[in-house]
Amino acid sequence: MDNQKLKILKDLNKTIELAKGTKLYKNKKLHKLNSLTELSKLPFTSKEDLRDSYPYGGLAVPQSEIIEAHTTSGTTGKPTLSFFTKKDLAEGSKAISEAWRTFGINKKSKVMFIMSYGLYSGAALNTYAIQSIGAFVLPSGIQPVLTQLNFMVDFEIDTIIATPGYLLYLYQWMKTNKFDRSKLKLIRAIAAGEVYSNDIREDIENKLQIKVFDHYGLCEVNTGIAYECTERKGLHVIDDYVIPEVVDPKTNKVLPVGEYGELVFTSLRKDASPIIRYRTKDITCIMPGKCPCGRSRIRIGRIKSRIGETLFIKGLKIDPYELRDFVRKYLGSKLFAGDIQIIIKENDIKFIPKILMTFVKNDPKVLRNLQLKIYEFTKVKFQVKNVPQEFFNREKNNKVKFIVHEK
Ligand SMILES: [Zn+2]
Known part of the structure; x- marks a missing residue:
């Protein structure tokens, strides 16, 4: 085993040890692993498991250690929670900043979030990640479109984060209201939070005259854990921060590279809310071969669909x-x-x-x-x-x- 794999195994065993101390994993058979391939022997965690353990069942550290909580925007039933210690937030934002650097964000960038803040992890954690690079963030959240556009003009925003559907709406609004595109300094958008095809991406790019990048994450594991590079041939997973697997949703067996199934994640460096083999319900595959960009990170395909939405x-x-x-x-x-x-x-x-x-x-x-x-x-x-x-x-x-x- 090379040094990097040894470090991942060490982090994984620490995660397992922390999880064992929670109510959430009390009745699940967790044990120390001797190799990374043994991960497939551990039980899964479902959204229902997290809901059942609301609010503190998944917490692995004393309550006094946590400084922030994020939750899903879920509209049905109890929300699912993810807690952060001071170290968790620092490590999480540092890990995710890799995605933002790859999108081209640097100290001079001006980024605006058209995503709801509140408890929604997507906005908060990514904001910290971008700020850790030293870039400017305008946490605009949800506002009338004209307000958003005026902000974009006044602050010379070059990057926005929104759902793909919102980006199409933004274009339509600008067209209907004869808003002058040349007033905007916009060069890119990060579109996330909804499943969208390459066709839809192309549509947004042509209409708004920007580059669009996909960014994947979920509150239960962490936001922003997989990102596109400029090649845009799948998403690079920050695979020393989380471990991805793709399993057959029916047999629960781990699928070989290239085969489509349900994406599963295990956290490696989250002390407050460690999570083992979380079933995301998102359908994708681990991509074969290397990305032309040269990064050696594991790649997943863009999310094709979601289980339960058929x-x-x-x-x-x-x-x-x-x-x-x-x-x-x-x-x-x-x-x-x-x-x-x-x-x-x-x-x-x-x-x-x-x-x-x-x-x-x-x-x-x-x-x-x-x-x-x-x-x-x-x-x-x-x-x-x-x-x-x-x-x-x-x-x-x-x-x-x-x-x-x-x-
Ligand atoms: Zn790449």
């Missing part, structure tokens, strides 16, 4: 992300504004599922043809409805619910 309508299985990409491709970037919502009702065969979206131009013929094409593609009859942009309330939300299960 639609089952009238006995048919539909991947909502594939459906969205199909709609976008059919309409083209000139007609597709960006926001889309699928409404379904399970166990009701009479219910006609709906797709609500904003068309840039209202043309009943296009709408009818799209409905037909969707039927050909899915074999399910969807009712496509054109709704005004305001319906999605982007002024108050950076995220729009993609799938709505009607009761």
